[in-house]
Amino acid sequence: MTGQPALEAVGVTKRYGRRTVLDQTAFHVDRGEAVAIIGENGAGKTTLLRMCAGLLAADAGTVRRRGPVGYCPQEPGVVDLLTAEQHLLLFGAAAGLPRAEARTTGLRLLDSFGFPSGETAVARDLSGGTRQKLNLALALLGDPAVLLLDEPYQGFDMGAYIDFWAHVDTWRAEGRAVVVVTHLLTELDRVDRVVEVRDGRVRAQREIPA
Amino acid sequence: MSALSRTAVVAEMQGRDLLRRRAVMTLLVLLPAAFYYSVPADQDYGLLAGSIGVSWAVAAAGVFGILGWRRADPRLALAGAPAHQALLGRLLLLLGLGLGLVALFAPQILWRSAALIDEPATLVGALALMAIVSVPLGLAIGSLVPRELEGTLVLIGIVGVSMSVPPDTAVARSLPLWGPIEILQISAGLSDGPAAPGAVHALASALILLCIASWSWRRRVRVHT
Numbered sequence: 001m002t003g004q005p006a007l008e009a010v011g012v013t014k015r016y017g018r019r020t021v022l023d024q025t026a027f028h029v030d031r032g033e034a035v036a037i038i039g040e041n042g043a044g045k046t047t048l049l050r051m052c053a054g055l056l057a058a059d060a061g062t063v064r065r066r067g068p069v070g071y072c073p074q075e076p077g078v079v080d081l082l083t084a085e086q087h088l089l090l091f092g093a094a095a096g097l098p099r100a101e102a103r104t105t106g107l108r109l110l111d112s113f114g115f116p117s118g119e120t121a122v123a124r125d126l127s128g129g130t131r132q133k134l135n136l137a138l139a140l141l142g143d144p145a146v147l148l149l150d151e152p153y154q155g156f157d158m159g160a161y162i163d164f165w166a167h168v169d170t171w172r173a174e175g176r177a178v179v180v181v182t183h184l185l186t187e188l189d190r191v192d193r194v195v196e197v198r199d200g201r202v203r204a205q206r207e208i209p210a
Numbered sequence: 211m212s213a214l215s216r217t218a219v220v221a222e223m224q225g226r227d228l229l230r231r232r233a234v235m236t237l238l239v240l241l242p243a244a245f246y247y248s249v250p251a252d253q254d255y256g257l258l259a260g261s262i263g264v265s266w267a268v269a270a271a272g273v274f275g276i277l278g279w280r281r282a283d284p285r286l287a288l289a290g291a292p293a294h295q296a297l298l299g300r301l302l303l304l305l306g307l308g309l310g311l312v313a314l315f316a317p318q319i320l321w322r323s324a325a326l327i328d329e330p331a332t333l334v335g336a337l338a339l340m341a342i343v344s345v346p347l348g349l350a351i352g353s354l355v356p357r358e359l360e361g362t363l364v365l366i367g368i369v370g371v372s373m374s375v376p377p378d379t380a381v382a383r384s385l386p387l388w389g390p391i392e393i394l395q396i397s398a399g400l401s402d403g404p405a406a407p408g409a410v411h412a413l414a415s416a417l418i419l420l421c422i423a424s425w426s427w428r429r430r431v432r433v434h435t
Contacts, residue, residue, distance in 0.1 A: 090219060
């Protein structure tokens with residue numbers, strides 16, 4: 001892959017009070033590359049992803065993003081009392097999409113994740129996995145160049161889980177930079193590179209052979 | 211998509227969200243009435259209680275409207291929504307709700323407390339100003355506090371002190387609801403003087419609260435570079 005990385009974190013540090021969560025962390029993701037971030041609970045994976053998204057300020061270091069970012073948080077960042085279609089219109093408007101385009105694109109995304117067709121329940125009343133599919137679709141609505149996914153398959157059934165990794169292949173083939181925070185080490189052969197975060201630092205990066 | 215269309219979508223979705231909170235909407239309508247009708251018709255304290263009920267209901271809708279979306283708003287900003295449009299959408303929706311509430315409630319006061327009211331139009335103006343100040347009050351509180359509980363307690367504090375503090379003191383004048391309360395007193399003949407200072411105080415308070423809400427909101431949904 002040539003050119004500048006789609007996402008680049010350099011010397012990123014984050015402290016909460018006296019506790020240093022991330023210390024001089026660095027990593028990058030190229031266009032058309034899928035990277036998995038792994039690590040124990042509390043290692044700083046979610047903090048790193050939120051800083052990469054721009055939702056959290058770094059105490060030191062820089063994060064450079066080239067192109068629109070789609071972020072899928074671990075806990076669905078949705079409005080409890082809006083339906084899926086209303087979410088599509090709201091997030092589509094945020095991304096500058098006209099209503100018709102937001103609806104069409106969003107419904108196509110939802111359908112590709114196996115979201116029940118014609119579902120009119122509000123987000124609060126959806127099952128965990130179904131709500132997570134909406135959460136994921138919203139991250140993709142603005143056609144992002146960088147996709148940051150924090151354990152995005154929580155609550156998925158087996159079929160949806162397998163489909164998710166097939167989608168990662170597709171997004172990568174489309175030239176997006178994909179970052180997946182994951183605990184499921186069995187699927188690491190589906191990404192190009194694995195970044196291990198331990199005690200607030202990137203301890204290891206290894207390429208996965210094609 | 212134009213800025214106006216984006217703002218309209220935020221207002222529409224905030225409205226849909228609030229309309230589905232049936233208990234909240236029921237309380238929004240009933241609260242001012244409960245405050246007002248709990249005082250005998252021949253006591254002027256009922257006017258203050260009713261207007262404070264309007265403030266409480268409208269500001270609470272603002273607090274819950276903001277905090278109910280606290281997980282989604284940063285994502286909307288990340289998706290590209292300018293901060294001021296999201297806030298403006300809510301402001302317009304809540305102003306509509308607040309003035310609608312005043313339109314429902316003012317005729318009841320004018321009918322039941324007719325004997326107490328010297329200037330009916332001034333009373334309606336005081337209630338409208340109460341709603342106009344309370345919208346940015348709710349937005350400011352919702353933007354500043356992390357959760358609904360803290361927001362409710364802060365709102366109880368501001369509204370409660372506004373009710374209990376003597377209106378001719380410096381403390382009363384420093385509170386955002388002083389202007390509407392002063393005009394309310396004038397409408398009932400309980401205070402002399404023109405309504406203009408109260409109106410200016412109310413509009414200035416609304417503007418200051420809006421600036422606080424805007425500053426705090428931008429901090430909350432800022433995308434860091």
